[in-house]
Amino acid sequence: LVARLPEPAFRLPREKPPPRPRPPTRWEQFARLKGIRRRKRTSLVWDEQAKEWRRRWGYRRAGGDPARAWLAEVPEGADPEEDQFARLRREKRERVARNELNRLRNLARAHRAGTAVPAAPLHPTGHQSREELGRVARVARVSTASLGRFQPRLPKEPAEPPSRSGGRKRRFEPLLGNLAAERSRQLELLRDMGSKKPVLDITRAVNKQLRQEEAEAAAAKGKKQSQRGKRGRRQ
Template identity: 40%
Template structure:
């Protein structure tokens, strides 16, 4: 029994050695490997008999694929490798074959207006101190926060009234209003930059328009600017090659108070017929009432 088992094991080992192919791939025309793209080119002629034979075609194609993968892996293992966290990594060389992209090359991130201004002026970002020296208060003041506000109130406890301003005008309220306007302007500019980055259209402000203004918008702006005179633009000259804006200047057409009596009678009779014969769907109203009552009974049954 023991000798039979030994012979059986030896047969299995011998058969495994015979089935296991060598890692060396030898062909008439050597395979060309592009290791970076993990690409293998086989220019050898295919055997038509094996391809046309349904029984041997799959085995033949699998052997060709096996030879190509084996040649590629042999090239990969020849590259310098390093072990990181029990895993072996290799650095692939530069590609030999240039493959086309499926999608276009992604564009770089567009710079904002501030970044463009900083590049032009040579401004570089750096970490700023949390406190700065104030020459008026002779002490260090925070750059932001409620202590900054207290310091500003202590420093600007009085404001000078300009020569051309109203002496009874509250300069503190005026400064607060200007600050609110600046904050709103900055927020609006931020939204405009975001819309520009996402390639969205921004609504126009005022009548001057912006870079997104269309010809129709500019025509409307010209029309309203011409009519902003005492004569409502009656004596304003036309611009060269100017096109009139359509849809403006139309007035409601009123019926004449005097005219054909028969026409007026027919108009009044048409209105009277609509009043005497209301368009009421009695059948639909009855069905709606029945449906509402059934729904109410169904709700009460569940309760």
């Protein structure tokens, strides 16, 4: 006779009792009583003006462009005969050009190539002139910053003259070159390290310490005199 026994199993006893079910909150009880179900909002909605499905939030959202609105409010103190829809479209173009200007400036600063356009002071209203915004738009069209090549000026624009106060650049020794000069520098360094004469100028260091102590003493003395004067005025 052959008998197949079940696989041995060992049940480990539980240290703590199983957790109790969480009681429903007041809102869950109210929703269950009223039959309210949680529904997920879709990201696309129907735009009645554009007659197409558009995003609920973000760029090109449904009903988000004020220039496409059928009603435009006339600001207080504005000309009632002015076309408000044209004003909204013009402000949008200026805002887009200003954002492009900031993008080009940030890109030029990141590449250490200078600003794309010379920084011009903004008007009190926060808007730049139409000439400046037009120039920014032309530079943005000519520039190839998205391809990794930045062109800070227009093709026929004259180049800026170099600054006269050019800084001095550090010169580094070549990695491969004169071995005799490198050997002499190393020997001189070893000679200074092995000599008994200290590398530090003790006289200069002592004079510097004395000047610092005199300055601190003068500052403390002036502070005490000012405190005495204040006490005399209080009396």
